[in-house]
Amino acid sequence: MPSRFDTTAYRYSNEIVILAITILLVLLVIGLTATATVCLSVVFIIGMLILAYFFSKSHHRELMAQAQQVTSESLPGLIPVLRESAARLQVERVEVYVINQRSLNAYTFGLESPKVIVLHAPLLQAMDRDELQFIIGHEMGHVKLGHTRLNSLVGGMAGIPSSFGAAMLLEIAFRWWNRACEYSADRAGLLAVGKPGKAISALVKLEAGVKGSHSQAGLEQALARIEAEDDDIGNVVGELLATHPLIVRRIEQIRKYAASLEYRNLQGRMNSNL
Numbered sequence: 236m237p238s239r240f241d242t243t244a245y246r247y248s249n250e251i252v253i254l255a256i257t258i259l260l261v262l263l264v265i266g267l268t269a270t271a272t273v274c275l276s277v278v279f280i281i282g283m284l285i286l287a288y289f290f291s292k293s294h295h296r297e298l299m300a301q302a303q304q305v306t307s308e309s310l311p312g313l314i315p316v317l318r319e320s321a322a323r324l325q326v327e328r329v330e331v332y333v334i335n336q337r338s339l340n341a342y343t344f345g346l347e348s349p350k351v352i353v354l355h356a357p358l359l360q361a362m363d364r365d366e367l368q369f370i371i372g373h374e375m376g377h378v379k380l381g382h383t384r385l386n387s388l389v390g391g392m393a394g395i396p397s398s399f400g401a402a403m404l405l406e407i408a409f410r411w412w413n414r415a416c417e418y419s420a421d422r423a424g425l426l427a428v429g430k431p432g433k434a435i436s437a438l439v440k441l442e443a444g445v446k447g448s449h450s451q452a453g454l455e456q457a458l459a460r461i462e463a464e465d466d467d468i469g470n471v472v473g474e475l476l477a478t479h480p481l482i483v484r485r486i487e488q489i490r491k492y493a494a495s496l497e498y499r500n501l502q503g504r505m506n507s508n509l
């Protein structure tokens with residue numbers, strides 16, 4: 236019977252040590268590259284924030300130079316709309332500007348207070364008082380919920396340099412959040428005006444555009460386009476990369492929220508803020 240012996244005794248004496256060193260090196264490289272990526276991302280986000288800050292400053296200066304600030308002298312009719320919306324939504328003081336543009340649009344910006352709401356001038360002709368209150372309430376909702384500031388931060392994160400697939404994923408996630416913010420702001424607008432029909436007619440007019448919003452035919456065409464939105468698969472896929480949900484969905488959500496007990500309770504409490 237052959238004597239038992241160690242069948243791996245010929246292993247080169249340093250093989251295990253070298254394997255251990257190799258594994259350590261691999262871990263070190265992974266650790267270093269991960270740290271470098273994190274550091275670079277932090278630097279990138281800080282850079283984006285600084286850029287956003289200066290962009291917002293210069294945009295504000297530009298507005299002061301060429302837009303009309305809403306005051307009790309310049310646009311007295313808008314003041315009660317602003318006051319009422321701010322009281323209902325309990326929103327901080329905001330500056331509102333009207334700017335000469337050819338489209339129906341409104342937006343908010345600013346990293347510090349007071350935040351700024353910008354209304355494109357044609358809105359004042361196209362919308363009635365209640366519809367304007369919905370639009371102003373919508374923008375005030377963005378301010379109150381912190382979207383105005385967060386947008387600069389999270390938007391910056393979506394721009395972190397990364398491989399194509401990862402960049403796409405970040406972009407989609409960011410837009411997904413953007414659309415959720417729009418639903419929240421629509422609820423704020425609805426609470427500011429308290430009339431679901433006016434929230435919906437404001438959205439239909441936004442879709443109709445400057446020209447369409449002034450004629451019955453234009454409004455009917457807009458309504459038909461909105462109703463067809465869901466049927467077009469291109470629209471449904473395109474929505475994934477859009478900052479705003481399809482109007483048909485925003486209207487659905489407004490209807491749903493307006494019918495909820497939550498809305499009625501909150502509306503009652505907000506009315507008592509007046």
Ligand SMILES: [Zn+2]
Pocket residue numbers: 373377416417420
């Ligand atoms: Zn919005």
